[in-house]
Structure formats: structure tokens, C-alpha cells
Amino acid sequence: MQRNSVIRRVLAAAVVVAAAAGCTVSGSAGSAPTKPPASSKPADDKPSSKPSGTQEPDGPEAQNALLSEGDKGMKVRELQARLRQVAWLFEYPDGSYGGSTVKAVKGFQGKRGLPETGEVDPVTWERLLKMTSKPGFFELYAGGDQPAAKPDPRCLQGRVLCISKTSRTLVWMVDGKAQLQVDVRFGSELTPTREGVFKIDFKSRNHHSTLYDTPMPYAMFFSRGQAVHYSSDFKARGYTGASHGCVNVRDEAKIASLFEQVKAGDKVVVYW
Template sequence: MQGIRIRRGLAAAAVAALAAGCTAQAATGTPDAKPSVRQDESSTPSATPTKTATPKSTPKSTPTPTPSATARHTPAPKPKVLMANGAKGAQVRELQARLRQLAWFDGVPTGTYGAVTTAAVKGFQGKRGLAATGATDTVTWQKLLAMTTKPTAAELTGTLPGNKAGKLDSRCLHGRVLCISKTSRTLSWVNDGKVISTMDVRFGSQYTPTREGTFSVDSKSRNHVSTIYHTAMPFAMFFSGGQAVHYSADFAARGYNGASHGCVNVRDRARISALFDQVKVGDKVVVYW
């Protein structure tokens, strides 16, 4: 009996020991507690990319001003010089004729680029906001081409209407005549066959052509303003309805890069002013090709 009690006691002790062992593993709770820690740590990496996103955006904005700053400081290439002081040839003659159309060159085209031509080019450049070097570069030449027309043979040689043949139009040989040639685009004030003065003129477009023929000055108006176009027509000398010889500020500014509404435009104010004082009502006007 005593042996039986001892064995039962040992069995009970073993059962109690096993129960205590399971309770100890469960009580430590280490395996169950670690997942909660991992969950907290797993949130840390998710926050880390958010912080590293800030420096990534910084390099994108840093190089942006560099190219534009470089472009702003890159000097523009200088235009190529086509003609300058000392040059000679047909292109120089054309240059002089075109400058004469804009009243920058008053002499006869010679084909030699000298001091007079240099001064004319410099004046043209300064008036148009270009570098006033006096040398004709590509920019100056293109600007001049846009404002003028191809010079006629008379313009290239500097001859007056009829002077090449030694005669004016036959209708201009007698009396006091405003002799106006559409071919050479000039007006000559002629007294009994003698040319007193000559000036450049511009005519109407194909839609408002200047009439050709023989007329007479029927009225004069020193400070006239057009009742149709409401534009100034100083020193107007009417010869055919509303058509007149008069000063044109637009012609002085734009040259042959434009046209009148039918009138004969003069761009030299001093010359048209002097002419206005000499011409009388009744004087002949001849417009011809």
C-alpha cells in the first residue's frame, strides 16, 4: 500500500511538473509579444521613404536655372559685313540708289563706297535702331531691301527724266511745267525746257493709280488735310480732281515700301516747300511713263 502511495505521489508530481512547464512557456509570452513589436517597426520603413522623398525633389529644381542663365549670357553672333568703306562694284551702286530712294544719299550713284556712302549708311542705321557702324552688314541690307524697290536704270546712273537722251518729254519743253516721270519716279520743275529742281516722288497703287496725261494746277493749299482719308497733305498742288502733288511724311519714313491714294508724294519737305512757293495756279502738269 505504501508503495502504491509512493507511485501515485510520483505520478502526481510529474503531472504537476508538466503543467508548470506549459504554464511557463505560455507565461513568457515572448513569441506572442514580438509580432506587436514587428508591427510597430513595420511602420517605420513606411515613414522612411516619405522622408527620403524630399531630397529627391531638390535635384530636379536645382539644374533648371543653369541652362537659361547660360543662354542669357551667350552673345548673339555678329551679322556678316557685305560692304564697307573702300568697296567698289555694282552692289555698292545699288546700295547708293536704294539709299537715295529714302533720301539718305543725295549724290549720283558711283559704285564706290566712300565717306559720303558711309555717312548715309550710318544715318540709315541709327534711324532704324541698328548699330550705326557705317558698314553695310546683312541686317542693314535686308532692312534696306524691305523698305525700297529695285532701282531703275535711271536711278542707278543718276540721270534725270530724258537727260540720257538729252531731251525731256516734249510736253515739258515749253512754259512752266511740273514734269513727272513714272519711269524714273522723279518730278522736275521745268521752265522753258530748263530743269530748275528735281525730287523723288511716289505714286498710287494699282487700286488707286495716279492719272497720266496733261493737266494744270487748279488750286493750292499749304496746310491741306484730306477730307476723305483725314491725313495731312502739306504743300498740296491739285491738278486732277482730288489728286495733287504734296509732301508725304509716310513716304519720308517708309520710302517706296508703300503707295499713295493717287497723289504724287514728295518726301523732301524742304524741296516741296520751295517748289510750292514757285508754282502758280495755271502752271502745266505732265504725268507720263
């Protein structure tokens, strides 16, 4: 009996020591659940119905303008391209947040019950993102002025009309240095502009196509009837149209200057 009493006292002491150390003691006597870490969520917490980063901000953060009148740059150009997708802006993106962009943003906001500030706050931007897709390169530069592609190595020597189908640009180069750049448009799939190395055969200031009965001012012919020339249709319609194989230029002042500088025999490189 005395021995059993000693054993019971030893076991009781062990339980006290274990509890003091933070261990869980199994058994019905003296057991208790451990406290969950402070970062754990209650069992009845429900995950957000929106993925992380897509919730519309509220409070003071929502009042901070991301873009406003006077801003310039690629973010403004993207805003303008997205507004064109939902038919709130009809001008080409130019990367400058002016009056027409302010008016378009106000219209977009008013239609959706948002404060018509004309400034793009996080709520307005999030709503626009949900209704549009990421603009492609030629949506961002629908009105032109896109950066030129890297010049083909064949453009780096002599006098060359360096014409990139990738960036839709023509760069007039002399001994590897760019002298003038213009936006250009090419032929359709049925009448493609030929690629390769050519030379200017002849120039015609007031040329008129007998094949298509259309004017071709400032024409510089380089490949069996295909020429670089000014196009009023390109100026009016942009990249929604195409040529019959020629390289169209829409800036008349620039092609007039180019026409004066280019000579018969100068090289033409058309490449991707």
C-alpha cells in the first residue's frame, strides 16, 4: 500500500510538471485544447469570392488619382486604347491626357454611377480593366508615331529606304544614320508588298495609277510597279485599310521632303 501511494504521488507530480511545460496530457483528467496561433483564422472565416488583387479599393485609397489631365506616357496611351475599345474615345491614342480623354473618362464614370471627376482613380481603372482587354501594339499606336524596329543590317551602308513590316515604319538612312522616319502601310494578303533588297527605278511627283485609277503622289518605284507614295486613304482610315502592294505614307509633308532627298538608284530594303 505504501509503495502504491508513492507511485501515485510521483505520477501526480509528473502531470503538474508536464502541464507547466506546455505539453498536452492525454486522458480525461486535466486535459485542455491548446490556444491557436494569433495568425490563425476562426473556423467560420470564408475566403474572399475574388482572387487576390482584384477587389475594388475603398476608403481614402480609392480617392487617389492614378492618372489625370496633363499626364503623359505609355499608361495614358493604354488608358486611351481601352477607352476606344468601349467606344468612349474615338481619337487615336497619343499618350497625352488632354480634354478629350477627360471627357471620355467622365462619360465612362457617369454611365457606371461613379463620381464624374475625369480622373482615373483605382475604382475607375479596375472597372475599365474588367470591361476591356490588354491593347496590342498597333492599338496603342493606331494613330502612328510607333517606335521603329531595329534596322536590318542591309540598311547600315549607303543611302537606304529601310522599311520594316514589323514596326510599320520607313526610316531614311544615310551611312547608318537615321535622317527621317514615317509610318507606313502595306499591301493586303491578296496583294502583298514584296520583301527583299531593291533600288529606286524612277520617281513621279504627280503619278496616277492607270491600273487602279487612283492618285499616287510622290511615287518612288522600286519593284515592278510597287512604290513608296503618299496615300490620302491611309491618312483617313489608318491601318483599317491596305494598299495594292505599295508602301503607303500618310504624312504628306514628310514624304514631300523624302521625295526631294531620294535619288534613282538608292537602295530599298523591305524586311520583317
